Amino acid sequence: MELVAGIDFGGTSAKIGLVDRTGRILAKAAVAMKAQDSFDEIVAPVARCLDGLLQAHADRKSLRGVGIGTPGFIDKKEGLLIGGCENIPALKNRSVQAALGAAFSVPAFADNDANCAAAGELAFGAGRTFTDFVLITVGTAIGGGLVMGGRVYRGWRGFAGEIGHICVNPGGLWCNCGSRGCFEQYASGTALSRAYAEKLRKRGRAGGEISAKTVVDAARAGDTLAIDALQEAGRWIAQAFGSILNVLDLEACIVSGGVSDAGEMLLEPIRRNLPDFCWPQIGQDVQVRAGELHNDAGILGAAAQAFGRLEA
Amino acid sequence: MELVAGIDFGGTSAKIGLVDRTGRILAKAAVAMKAQDSFDEIVAPVARCLDGLLQAHADRKSLRGVGIGTPGFIDKKEGLLIGGCENIPALKNRSVQAALGAAFSVPAFADNDANCAAAGELAFGAGRTFTDFVLITVGTAIGGGLVMGGRVYRGWRGFAGEIGHICVNPGGLWCNCGSRGCFEQYASGTALSRAYAEKLRKRGRAGGEISAKTVVDAARAGDTLAIDALQEAGRWIAQAFGSILNVLDLEACIVSGGVSDAGEMLLEPIRRNLPDFCWPQIGQDVQVRAGELHNDAGILGAAAQAFGRLEA
Numbered sequence: 001m002e003l004v005a006g007i008d009f010g011g012t013s014a015k016i017g018l019v020d021r022t023g024r025i026l027a028k029a030a031v032a033m034k035a036q037d038s039f040d041e042i043v044a045p046v047a048r049c050l051d052g053l054l055q056a057h058a059d060r061k062s063l064r065g066v067g068i069g070t071p072g073f074i075d076k077k078e079g080l081l082i083g084g085c086e087n088i089p090a091l092k093n094r095s096v097q098a099a100l101g102a103a104f105s106v107p108a109f110a111d112n113d114a115n116c117a118a119a120g121e122l123a124f125g126a127g128r129t130f131t132d133f134v135l136i137t138v139g140t141a142i143g144g145g146l147v148m149g150g151r152v153y154r155g156w157r158g159f160a161g162e163i164g165h166i167c168v169n170p171g172g173l174w175c176n177c178g179s180r181g182c183f184e185q186y187a188s189g190t191a192l193s194r195a196y197a198e199k200l201r202k203r204g205r206a207g208g209e210i211s212a213k214t215v216v217d218a219a220r221a222g223d224t225l226a227i228d229a230l231q232e233a234g235r236w237i238a239q240a241f242g243s244i245l246n247v248l249d250l251e252a253c254i255v256s257g258g259v260s261d262a263g264e265m266l267l268e269p270i271r272r273n274l275p276d277f278c279w280p281q282i283g284q285d286v287q288v289r290a291g292e293l294h295n296d297a298g299i300l301g302a303a304a305q306a307f308g309r310l311e312a
Numbered sequence: 313m314e315l316v317a318g319i320d321f322g323g324t325s326a327k328i329g330l331v332d333r334t335g336r337i338l339a340k341a342a343v344a345m346k347a348q349d350s351f352d353e354i355v356a357p358v359a360r361c362l363d364g365l366l367q368a369h370a371d372r373k374s375l376r377g378v379g380i381g382t383p384g385f386i387d388k389k390e391g392l393l394i395g396g397c398e399n400i401p402a403l404k405n406r407s408v409q410a411a412l413g414a415a416f417s418v419p420a421f422a423d424n425d426a427n428c429a430a431a432g433e434l435a436f437g438a439g440r441t442f443t444d445f446v447l448i449t450v451g452t453a454i455g456g457g458l459v460m461g462g463r464v465y466r467g468w469r470g471f472a473g474e475i476g477h478i479c480v481n482p483g484g485l486w487c488n489c490g491s492r493g494c495f496e497q498y499a500s501g502t503a504l505s506r507a508y509a510e511k512l513r514k515r516g517r518a519g520g521e522i523s524a525k526t527v528v529d530a531a532r533a534g535d536t537l538a539i540d541a542l543q544e545a546g547r548w549i550a551q552a553f554g555s556i557l558n559v560l561d562l563e564a565c566i567v568s569g570g571v572s573d574a575g576e577m578l579l580e581p582i583r584r585n586l587p588d589f590c591w592p593q594i595g596q597d598v599q600v601r602a603g604e605l606h607n608d609a610g611i612l613g614a615a616a617q618a619f620g621r622l623e624a
Contacts, residue, residue, distance in 0.1 A: 073593050083593055132468040144559070148465070155561025156444040162591045166555035170481060179588055243478035244559060247456070249467025276491055279474045281385050281395055 003062045004306045005050050007100070008113065008298025009033075009070040011087035014046050017299035018053055018063075021307060023124030027057040028299055039090045039099075047103045066100045066108040067306025069116035069298060076158030079110040109309045111154070113137070113298065114161050117256055117291070118145025119152045119308055120301030125292035132250040134241065135291065136163055137257035138233075139212075142184040148248070151312070152305060164188065168239050186236040189259045196229040216262045230262055234269025241270065241288070242277025249282055256291025263290060315374045316618045317362050319412070320425065320610030321345075321382040323399035326358050329611035330365050330375075333619060335436030339369035340611060351402045351411075359415045378412045378420040379618025381428035381610060388470030391422040421621045423466070425449070425610065426473050429568055429603070430457025431464045431620055432613030437604035444562040446553065447603065448475055449569035450545075451524075454496040460560070463624070464617060476500065480551050498548040501571045508541040528574045542574055546581025553582065553600070554589025561594055568603025575602060 001020055008015045017028035029052070031045045054060045070091060072084030079097030101108030111119070118135040121127035127135070131150040137143040144163025146153040154160050164184035165177050172181030185191055189212030196215045197207055203225070218226035241253045253274075255266065271288045278286075293300050313332055320327045329340035341364070343357045366372045382403060384396030391409030413420030423431070430447040433439035439447070443462040449455040456475025458465040466472050476496035477489050484493030497503055501524030508527045509519055515537070530538035553565045565586075567578065583600045590598075605612050 146559070153460070153560075156563045157561055159591075159594050160559065160561040162558040162561075162594055165591050166558050167480070167551050167589050168482065170551060177591055179590075239479050239482060243555060246474040246478050247458070247472065247556060247559070248465075249469055249472040249474075251468045277479050278491075279471075279477050279489055282471050282474060 001062050002064050003058055004065045004067050004303045004310070005063065005104075006299040006301070006303030006306070007046060007050070007066065007068045008116070008302050009068070009088060009091070009096070010298070011035075014042070015298050016046060016049050016053065017296070017303065018058055019300060019303035023300055023304070025296060025299060027053045029053060033088065035087065035089065037090055039094050042088070042090055043096060043099045047100060050104070063104060063106055065106050065306045065310050066104055067116070067302040067304070068096050068100065068108060068110040069113040069302040069305070070096065070110060071113055073159045074110050074112055076154050079108070081110070107310060109306045111152075111302075111305045112143070112145075112161065113301070114143030114145045115152050115154060116145075116301030116305045117143070117293075117297055118147050118161075118301075119305035120293050120297055120303075121254055121256065121291050122147050122150075122152070123304035123307065124300050126254050126289045127252070130252045130287070132248075133252035133254055134163070134244050134248070134250055135254040135256060136237070136240070138187065138237075138255060138259035139189050139257040141190070142188045143257075146248070148250075152308060163240060163244070166240060166243065168236055183236065183240045187233040187240070189257075192229055192233050192259060195232060196226055199225040199229060212259050216259065216265070219262065219265050227265065230265050231269040233259075234266050235273045237266075238270045238273035239277045242274055242283070245278045245282050245286060250286070252287040252289060254289050254291055256293070256297060260290045313374050314376050315370055316377045316379050316615045316622070317375065318611040318613070318615030318618070319358060319362070319378065319380045320428070320614050321380070321400060321403070321408070322610070326354070327610050328358060328361050328365065329608070329615065330370055331612060331615035335612055335616070337608060337611060339365045341365060345400065347399065347401065349402055351406050354400070354402055355408060355411045359412060362416070375416060375418055377418050377618045377622050378416060379428070379614035379616070380408050380412065380420060380422040381425040381614040381617070382408065382422060383425055385471045386422050386424055388466050391420070393422070419622060421618045423464075423617045424455070424457075424473065425613070426455030426457045427464055427466060428457075428613030428617045429455070429605075429609055430459050430473075430613075431617035432605050432609055432615075433566055433568065433603050434459050434462070434464070435616035435619065436612050438566050438601045439564065442564045442599070444560070445564040445566055446475070446556050446560070446562055447566040447568060448549070448552070450499065450549075450567060450571035451501050451569040453502070454500045455569075458560070460562075464620060475552060475556070478552060478555065480548055495548065495552045499545040499552070501569075504541055504545050504571060507544060508538055511537040511541060524571050528571065528577070531574065531577050539577065542577050543581040545571075546578050547585045549578075550582045550585035551589045554586055554595070557590045557594050557598060562598070564599040564601060566601050566603055568605070568609060572602045
């Protein structure tokens with residue numbers, strides 16, 4: 001059996017799994033991280049954890065590679081994380097890829113977490129039947145990944161997929177990135193929470209702490225304001241997808257990440273609005289789907305991109 | 313010497329040239345067309361003209377292929393022109409590719425004219441030193457082409473590059489395509505003429521017939537309203553380029569077509585505004601250039617895409 005390790009670095013932990021070619025996770029574990037940890041304080045426990053998983057659950061010789069997903073911009077040649085990883089500052093300008101590749105004497109491949117998500121859905125999830133699709137991960141922020149011709153597209157330097165920062169509304173809301181009108185300000189989990197909180201506040205209804213999950217749960221319970229907030233987010237997502245389809249002529253659009261748990265409450269307004277944002281021939285026959293990997297998306301995505309690049 | 317024929321179908325004529333691998337045009341000619349011409353009335357004179365060029369200027373055995381550029385959407389498998397060719401209705405649902413390939417017993421390749429423009433700049437023009445770029449043709453309308461990894465990208469069905477119809481201003485101007493806020497409504501030659509005419513009208517200055525060339529000439533003569541119109545178009549182009557760069561991570565943006573004759577008067581505002589519309593790492597080191605093929609762009613582009621696909 002051929003295995004790769006899928007390692008997903010988040011802000012507070014790294015999730016580690018052993019994955020076979022069919023997308024089965026043989027074993028998984030998580031290692032806690034702190035923002036002030038040094039590079040070695042992050043990587044060494046991850047390596048020990050993976051070593052432990054291999055000893056307990058697999059023949060070490062079956063390990064073909066290590067796939068690594070992180071936030072931010074990863075230089076596709078060196079695997080250097082050159083920026084956009086503010087939650088894990090010790091990784092900046094370092095190569096987890098080189099460190100773990102050396103530790104396990106196998107090829108290692110680091111990629112942006114949204115590119116990994118696209119690789120994961122392509123290999124094991126909602127993208128299995130497609131060769132050309134765009135994926136967005138809608139969580140606190142919005143990430144993006146592209147699959148073209150059956151392969152993850154990484155761009156000139158490896159930075160492709162910053163879909164959260166395309167301008168959907170010139171002169172609109174300021175974004176953390178310093179630009180105005182970024183897609184992320186209108187359709188991320190953060191934006192969804194803010195939109196719902198504003199709607200409640202204007203109607204004199206108590207606010208309290210509102211997460212994207214609060215909004216999705218409220219919509220599911222029939223709260224029309226929460227449903228409206230999801231519909232509006234869906235309209236902005238349709239605009240972003242429409243622009244990308246017009247540029248790239250793809251066969252499917254996939255929505256993953258926490259907010260995609262809203263399911264049809266989010267997908268229906270995307271499908272309904274999409275024709276307003278793309279040329280008729282281009283919108284024709286395009287599928288809009290939710291991601292299928294859910295909680296294991298990080299591990300499976302990191303593993304899938306490694307399998308993909310081992311075969312390349 | 314290896315030659316291909318480059319044939320560029322416009323609304324009123326087809327331009328035909330014999331082109332070698334270095335981009336030299338050995339001979340060229342044009343054949344007039346009328347909107348009511350039948351398919352055979354269009355294709356037969358083009359074939360006769362190409363035959364004449366071959367007899368007069370080349371050894372027929374040196375012809376390796378025929379490259380064809382047309383407006384509209386071309387199915388990349390069959391070469392069928394499935395729509396978007398309102399100016400040449402007889403070509404709809406027909407394959408010029410099949411007709412000319414059979415007539416000359418060589419491979420023929422039809423592609424959208426903006427994809428051809430990208431192929432032409434890649435092989436012989438401003439894209440020679442780049443492997444990953446986006447090109448827009450700014451004329452009456454806006455067309456788009458993409459080069460990724462050194463090859464023209466055509467998309468799932470062959471419809472990629474409808475950049476003129478990405479939404480840059482939701483709820484904005486209505487477009488012929490039925491959507492609102494399309495890029496083409498803000499930065500095409502038509503949009504530029506309209507913007508300048510409005511500026512003149514509001515200031516009580518006589519209007520008269522205004523073409524994009526009028527605006528460019530006025531700007532060159534120092535007319536600040538015409539300069540402003542070009543600056544505004546440049547800002548919208550920067551927005552569209554920024555969105556595309558964020559999605560695709562490319563190394564260059566090329567502006568071709570008639571309006572690009574404005575040169576730095578258009579390129580400078582694009583460069584100046586671009587950082588407001590893309591993530592810093594993605595905008596870094598991106599080149600913004602004018603196309604270099606000018607009047608021969610149609611013939612050279614059609615030829616270049618044929619050379620590219622002969623080698624594929």
